[in-house]
Amino acid sequence: MFELLKYSLILVWCFLSPPMWAQQYDLLIKGGTVVDPKNNIFEPLDVAILEGKIQEVSSQIDPQTARQVLDARGLLVSPGLIDVHTHVFVGGREGIFAGGFYSVSPDDFSFRTGITTMVDAGTSGWRSFPEFKTKVIDASQTRILAFLNIAGAGMIGKPGEEELSDMEIEATLNIIKQYPQTIVGAKIGHYTGESWEPFDKALDVARQAKKPLFLECHLPQLPLDQLLDKMRPGDIFTHTYGAVDDRLWLLDANGQVLPSVQDAREKGIYFDVGHGGGSFHFKLAQPAVQQNFYPHSMGTDLHRFSMNAGMKNMLNIMSKFLNMGMDLPAVIEAATWNPARMILREDLGHLSIGAEADVALIRVRSGEFGFVDAGGYKLTGDKLLQSELTIKGGKIMWDLNGLAAKPFKN
Ligand SMILES: [Zn+2]
Structure with missing residues (x-):
């Protein structure tokens, strides 16, 4: 009698339930164009996610195999x-x-623009990093990594930020050693004096920590050639298309990219937009791009004074380069795999099987769009990248048009 009841129940369960035995994935992104520069992929493929990891990337994955299916037709599927x-x-x-x-608060700006990882550019130093870690990094859903400022208190403005006695190599190294997963390098910037000490100390920290140096080129008193000469392969120069104190440093008088900058790039120094x-001018960026001097990464330099200005967000910067002639996979690479390599986090920035399921569904809109630089100049373009849906660790964090939502019926 008991056996009969058991088999009857199983039979009823089979008829009433969806085919659960076939559902091996949590989420299936179906019909999109996968652009995964690390793996040399730029073609229509489906992406399946299980337990927060990329589980399968192939054509025609059966929708019956997933508990939730996203229709990504017409969209890019990017890391x-x-x-x-x-x-x-x-x-x-x-x-x-x-x-x-x-x-600014990271979660307010990240997922809505396709971003799953933000790297803080030395806003904190060794004295203030523990507070940053507790109050912001641990409290945010965005993955936050950080360059540590050689200035002990971090970006507190003049005169404290430029105080040489607060730039301590050992103390900075100790904090980097305490947080090896979060701190990705050392930063120097916002120093207006003539001493090489801050730069040299930051470089020394980076060397000892075996991590990159991030140079914000706010070192107006120091000669550019010497700065680039001291930097090592893998170090990062930001504000590439910017002017510091009206110094249009990237180009010579004839509009050609300076030989010292070309040499630095050859040597292996990375150039970030920032x-x-x-710090972004079309009069520098356009000629540079025409000479194939593209940025390695699309860093925004997001803060209160850039978020509502010409910068807007990273997809807007990416759109600027797309409209200036950089091709789409290269633009995506500069926002995914390149930055992952630059911060020595090669576990990020791609859709390999087993990778963390951080995915951005992006629409390439066609129309007439205006892009604004830091000087108030406008470039018109016909393509605009827009974030439709963002997934971090398999979880949907942003969904502009309700791709994952149930249809409303009154
Ligand atoms: Zn900055």
């Missing part, structure tokens, strides 16, 4: 974007970036 230049050590202090109001509020 989650990585922004290597942000200022997200937000807090209540007025007038400064470190723990202050000049920084758009920010004042």
Whole structure:
């Protein structure tokens, strides 16, 4: 009698339930065009996710095999974007970036623009990193990594940020050793003096930590050639298309990219956009792009003074380069696999089987769009990248048009 009841129940379950035995995936992204530069993929493919990891990337995965299916037709399916230049050590202090109001809250800006990883560009130093870690990094859903400022208190403005006695190699190294998963390198910038000491100390930290140096080129008193000469392969130069104190450093008088900059690139130094509020000019970027001097990464320099200016967000910067002639896979590479390599996190920035399921579904819109630089100049283009849906670790974090939502019926 008991056996009969058991088999009857199984029979009823089989008829009433969807075919659960066939559902081996949590989420299936179906019908999109996968663009995964690390793996040399740019073609229509389906992507299946299980337990927060990429489980299968192939054509025609059966929708019956997944508990949830996203219709990605007409969309790009990219690895989650990585922004290597942000200022997200937000807090209540007025007038400064470190723990202050000049920084912005990461989750407010990340997923809605396809970003799953943000790298803070040295807003904190060894004194303030523990506070940044507790109050922002651990409290955010965005994956946040950080360059550590050689200035102990981080970006607190003049005069504290330029105080040589607060730039301590050992203390900075100790914090980097304490947080090896989160701190990806050392940063120097926002120093207006004539001493080489801050730069040399930051470089020394980077060398000892075996991590890259991130140079914000706010070192106006130091000769560019010497800076580039001291930098090592793998170090990162940001504000590539910017002007510091009206110094249009990237090009010579004839509009050609400076030989020293070309040499630095040959040597293996990376060039980040670092758009920010004042560090991106079409008059530099357009000629540079025409000479194939493309950025390695699309860092935004996100903060309170860039977010509502010409910068807007990383997809807007990517759209600028797309419209200036950079091809689409190269633009995506500069927002995914390149930055992952630059911060020595090769586990990120691609859709390999077993990788963390960070995925950005992006629409390439056609129309007439205006793009604004830091000088107030406009470039018109016919393509605009827009974030439709963002997944981090298999979880949907942003869904512009309700791709994952149930249809409403009254
Ligand atoms: Zn910055």
